[in-house]
Amino acid sequence: MDIVSAQPQPLTLVRKTWALEAKGHRVVFFSAVPQNERLFDLLRREAxxxxxxxxxxxxxxxxxxxxxxxxxxxxxxxMDPAVTHLLKVDDDSYVHMTKLIARLRALPREKIERVGFGVWVAGGTPHRDPANRWHVPVEEWPWETYPAWAHGAGYIITKDLVNEIAxxxxMKIQNHTLFRLEDISMGAWVEYVSKEKGWYVQLVKDKRFNFNGCLGTDLVSHYIQAQQMRCMYENSGKCCINGKVVQPKVLARKGIT
Known part of the structure; x- marks a missing residue:
């Protein structure tokens, strides 16, 4: 199952690009309630x-x-018995489905369960400075370190982990409250499951989950705008130059819309 954390506008674009390659896999868009009533109405119509x-x-x-x-x-x-893996991505991420599925199928047999797959970062510490954008007071996170966590713009966890989290x-990490930083939360949930169940959970780091550019080898590319997403689907060789995504205005000059 491919889950997209979504805003209303990009949904049609995802459906017409990388989601078309997700044959045999389910793509679902999740959205909170938009603050803009017009966007909320549009989202309800799409649903x-x-x-x-x-x-x-x-x-x-x-x-x-x-x-x-x-x-x-x-x-x-x-709740879906057909699900074996959960891929969570943002709506400005482009999933190279054919490559990603091939990568998963190539994993050794011992890595088909109890696995987190993406760009996992070991630890880190909470920012205690109130002036910092990512300030986290002790009341929210009393520990001095974070668990290993995956960049939230794209990662995969296996169904056994999904089941335990769900x-x-x-809800057992912080007295039945949810920590507001999603990527740290997922890391904490996986860590909790590992300790509680006595599981060895493998965190497979793959830099082809690319959150800072665009390469032909990517499994997931992040910060992809509308014209760039169309370009990557229709003629990907023209969309990445020297590791960077070609900007929409450049694509327009080249006649790529």
């Missing part, structure tokens, strides 16, 4: 028409509400 949009009615659009969205994604995936692990 009714395409049946692939989940609107979370009690969660309002905010960066710090993404953790809630991710937990709901896990709960939905856990079954309650996500």
């Amino acid at each position: 009714a028409e395409y049946q692939d949009v989940v609107i979370l009615p009690n969660i309002h659009e905010s960066y710090f509400n993404i953790t809630h969205q991710t937990l709901e994604m896990c709960r939905m995936a856990a 079954a309650g692990a996500a």
Whole structure:
């Protein structure tokens, strides 16, 4: 199952590009309630028409509400018996589906369960300076280090981890409250499951989950705008130059729309 944390505008574009390569896999768009009523109405229409949009009615659009969205994604995936892996990406991520599926199929047999796959970062410490954008007070995160965590713009976890997170692990970290930084939260959930179940969870780091540019070898490319996404689907060789995504105005000059 491919889960996209979504805003209303890019959905059609995703459906017409990389989602077309997801044959045999389910792509679902998750969204909190937009603050703009017009966008909310558009999103509801899309949900009714395409049946692939989940609107979370009690969660309002905010960066710090993404953790809630991710937990709901896990709960939905856990209920689907066909799911073997959960891929979570942002709506400005481009998933190179053919390459990604081939990569998963090539994993050794011992890596088909209890696996997190993406760009995992070991540890890190919370920012205690109130002036910092990512300030986290002790009351929110009392520990001095973070668990290993994956960049939230794109990662995969196996169904066994999804099941445990959905079954309650996500709510047992901090007295039944959710930490507002989604990528750290996912790392904490996976760590909790590992310790609670006595599992060895393999965190497979693959830099082809690319969050700072664009390469022909990417499995997931992040910060991809509309024209860039169309370009990557139709003629990817023209979209990445020296590791950077060609900007939309340059694509327009070249007649790529």
